[in-house]
Amino acid sequence: MTMIHTLVRAPDWAAAEQAGAYAGSADDRRDGYLHFSDGAQVRASAAKHRAGLPDLLLVSADDAALGAALVWEPAAGGSRPGLFPHLYGPLPMAAVRRVVALPLDAKGLHVFPEDIA
Template identity: 40%
Template sequence: MSAADTVAYKILTGEQLARLLADGTFAGAPVDIADGYIHLSAAPQAQGTLDKHFAGQDDLHIAVVDLTALGDAVKWEVSRGGALFPHIYADLPLSAVLSHAPVSRDDAGTLQLPH
């Protein structure tokens, strides 16, 4: 696993982020609960996830997730376009969130990932 594979990104609505911060854990969005795991994106995948699944939505945030803190709960599995995506087979604890920020784009419309 390379250093690039040690963090992934979770796009959250404002309500979902508030729940994570208040409860200290996040059980997942409705799609996560339906699928049985929490969907994350690697850095190169985050923009595609945002554009495909969150188009037209406001009050979105992106959380930086430390995959090493989640251990064996993380599985890299084939998803959109045959690419491997990180999935969490557990709740997301706030302790694994390195940072979070509102979704923002640069002048070209490119997603700016928080550090």
């Protein structure tokens, strides 16, 4: 099992919990898949794509629970090295293992749990 992570605004996550699955952000819907990162990628993803956003949550899922809908691919346009997990479908609540708030520190950077590289 590998844990993968996505960054979700708290109001969007509340709606997903009521719906039973997370269908993604506007960016996810535009691109046709949910953007995830592994533990070594998620901090850089937050800094690049969600810098300074309050009410941000780190949603962690078990990649094995996502089956064939999860594909590891290069970043769009090859903008970053390595492969990123992309989920082609909604994120079912059954695959979610942890949801943690990411508060902002005094410099406006998100504070991650200690176990995230």
